[in-house]
Amino acid sequence: MPLISFVVPAFRVQAYLRECLDSILGQPVGDVEVIGVDDHSPDGSGDILAEYADRDHRVRAVRLPRNVGLGPARNAGLDLAAGEYVWFVDGDDWLAPDCLPEVAARLRATRPDVLLVDHVRVHWDNRVVDSALAEVFPDPPGPETFRLRERPEAMRLLHTAWNRLVRRRFLAELGLRFPPGWYEDVPFSYPVLMAAERIGVLDRVCLNYRQRRAGAITRTRGNRHFEVFAQWHRVFALMDEWGIEDLRPAVFERMIWHYLTVLGNGDRIAPELRPAFFARITADHARWRPPAGCPVPDGVDGLKHRLVAAGRWRTFSALRAAAQAGDAARRQARRLAPVARRTARLGRDAVLREYYRAELARPIDPTLAVYAAYWYRGYACNPAAVYEAARRLAPQVRGVWVVRRDRLDSLPPGVEYVVAGSLAYHRALARARWLVNNVNFPDFVRKRPGSVHVQTHHGTPVKVMGLDQQRYPVGAVGMDFADLLRRVDRWDFSVSSNAFSTQMWERAYPAAYTTLEVGYPRNDRLVTAGPDEVREVRTRLGLAPGERVALYAPTHREHLPGYRPPFDPGLLLDVLGPAGRLLVRSHYFHDRGRRSRGVGPVLRAGGTRVLDVSDHDRVEDLYLAADLLITDYSSAMFDYAVLDRPIVVYAPDWEAYRLARGVYFDLLGEPPGAVATSFPALLDLFRSGAVHSDAADAARRRFRARFCGLDDGYAAERVVRRVFLGEPA
Incomplete structure (x- = not known):
């Protein structure tokens, strides 16, 4: 029997899943298994799991016939687990190198029901933020184990499934499962702590919690965030079923904290839904408040609690708006200084930028497509192949190339062009309906409503690219990743030569573009x-x-x-x-x-x-x-x-x-x-x-x-039909 069963659910994580699996399988501990659960993902996640299962006997790949959500997908993996402990690791997170020997040693030495491990949040811009473990446990308990009522502060650790390993038979005896819906961790993570006789804490960063720029639930607005209420109701129902009363004040305080965290995140609750969400918090405050009362936090958090208890939404909202206005003013002040310095620079470039801005006020030319390759080095690569296919399939589109003056001799006869840096160049960039490039257009180029930017790329990546270069600063000297992402946000389409490239581009350049996995036109x-x-x-x-x-x-x-x-x-x-x-x-x-x-x-x-x-x-x-x-x-x-x-x-x-x-x-x-x-x-x-x-x-x-499976001679045609003719993928 393996010591640890890793359950890795996968849905739309193809860009990150390999790193997750490699981080587990590359640990210097042998008695583990990985159960990868493809939650009917529409991307290549299932194929990646199958690939790893084919080459490593420790991996088992499961494909679900329909999408069931994160909680039920974890349950499907749990049902197949054979390890003494289960560790639920999300497919876009990854383990810290060489952490597993220490985890395994602590499990074998103490045999806890639950082992809490430390983590860090790794943001898309490579910022690393520590967890609250050092604040919750300023003096880590070391190898000793405890019950939650002895150390109720353990509830203040992040309530996720992936920062704790749970003894599998203990879970089976409890009959505890993940419920469907969002915030599914809540009725799992808190109950396992309440029921555990032996809780351990390992003061070592073991997991990197990826903070994605796009695609994460915590950055998605919608009414599904109201599902958090049902999940907390499940926690209180279990407390009643198990007859747990002494922990009710701590659980109640944590519930209100969580509700206010969700409400306060502007990426989750849209403005028109906030009054209703606040009203639900007030209702749950009245319903679940312990009979003997609950201590009110100090400071601003205490004021929020009192406003929730009184149902004072308008006052709560006004205070929130005032705080946000102060933050906005400080951000604006930080932005003004560099803007003032830039506007002080005059000369030819400033005149050309003014001309470009004037051209932006004119209508988009509905027939104009601007092409470029390799920073205007000439007529080449995927853009050239797309241009040739468009001349044949979409003759109504007028293609114009941007070329450096010293590279004009690279243009085939009859190809219309503008010289980089000229007035005609700025006019074309401002008014084009389509802009096609195998690198990025300059930072001053704006994404106009109605324009279509096509990033064709210029190779399948061996070396790391984009945001991934943040981990390799020697090869990223001088790169401004914030500017890079502003350029990436202009993309409407990203042309990909194969599934591998698609996965790497999504990871290196996270944004809302549509991937065209069609092969490389130049091939x-x-x-x-x-x-x-x-x-x-x-x-x-x-x-x-x-x-x-x-x-x-x-x-x-x-x-x-x-x-x-x-x-x-x-x-x-x-x-x-x-x-x-x-x-x-x-x-x-x-x-x-x-x-x-x-x-x-x-x-x-x-x-x-x-x-x-x-x-x-x-x-x-x-x-x-x-x-x-x-x-x-x-x-x-x-x-x-x-x-x-x-x-x-x-x-x-x-x-x-x-x-x-x-x-x-x-x-x-x-x-x-x-x-x-x-x-x-x-x-x-x-x-x-x-x-x-x-x-x-x-x-x-x-x-x-x-x-090379997609290189069949029709890649450029597929791009033209999708981008210029609007035909379905």
Whole structure:
């Protein structure tokens, strides 16, 4: 029998579920099981649970036939649990590293009915807030256990299911289950404390409670918050059934505190519902107040209690409004100083911004679509593929590209454009109906009502992105995450190449956009190109028939400016043989003026059989021309895998990269082909034939099945039909 059964319910948590499961399964404790319950989630949560169950015998995946809510989903997992203790961990939270040995040791040493563990709130902006445990227990009880009536202050800890482990047989003897509805923790967490003979407290942070920017119940307005009343009624009904009277004052005080917390949160109770919610608090105050009375808290909290008891909603509301007005005034004062400094700066930029604001007052052009890629570097990537599909499928849409003046030669003939920074550029941004980009438009661009912003992205992520970079500050120098999220809030659509990307984008860029999981438009050409097109591309690049062409495309290291992986093109060409040819492409960050720190030294060492293709505008040409790809942590591997040609991962700094920059999956454990972590090992892969081995082919098949299933040649068409033509998904 395992010591701990983790019950992990999952509903719309695909962006976070892997981190949750990894945090449990990666603990240095073996006698655990994980029961993942897919609560009929409409996203990929169920598939993730099934994936983990397939590869780890400790995981059991359950799919519910219909959505039942968090409480009943936990019950379904509890019914299957075999552990001595049960720990209910929500699918968007995660355990602290290496906490489980201490938890297990305390359980074995004291055998409590309930073990309370500490937690922290981790906000989306990476702020970490401690729990109230240090205030509730300034002198932690250590290994001793107690009953609630001996330490009633334990009720002041957060009333959640995930900050306590409960002995499974104790739960069965009580017959305690989670009820349906919101605030389902209340009639579970308090009763287990009231009934327990042995309560323990472990003064160690064991769980990270994720405070999501979007999608959390606590940040969702609606009348379902009224369900909190029924949940507290269940607590008092159990107290009456069990004949518990001495704890009634403490439970009553906690109930009123909880009601006022819900009411005071502007993200939960809409203004028009607040009088009715307050009236329900007053009714419950009269109904459940202990006969002998209840101590009234000091200060403002005590005033709130007295106003609730008297039913004085208008006075309560007026005091609340006054407090909010004071807070707003202080926030406004903090904002004014930087605004004043910005408005003092005059010049050409200020004139252009004024022109942009004037253009915002004019009507949106219902036919205009503005396209851009890679910070205006030219005509490329997913936006180019969408543009071409829109010209064919939606000819009524006028597409205009934003391009830097020094990159105008990248535009194909006949493509309408505006130069970045010009008056025409500001006019187009202000009046466009659609704005399509594979990065973000500048901060000054406003999201107009009626406009549609499409974020196509430009790769399947290996390295962490967006908000996840907060945990890896070495690779996020200079990033302003608040500004980033303001840009993300403009998105209406986020184009995703596969389910994995969808999950990572939702986690890295939490906002209210609609995900289009349709494949990458830029990869359509890789699917549809025939032998004639491949020959034509190779001829344009100066590649002779019969040459064995390798494309080397390393990625940029933000945390190591100027870094080049160790690479000797002459030695590589030796192992490729006399027919070998090498194409080298630097990352787009190594743009004009910075090429020398990209591939310049490599080229000088390679001779005429090495060709610099860093300036080639369409990377898809290079993929079609190459017989194999050598890369490290670049998203190029996901695109190139569409062609089902050999891929070699050359990762000489893998451990340093994953620690400093952060990665989303184990590239060396789930590679698209052969792997080398040193240059001599890379040469050996070619000498030994491992690049074309059965093992490399099998790895590529698994990789393609996971990441390339949507690349069928119609991704751009799916985007156009959804975005420009308004057809259903």
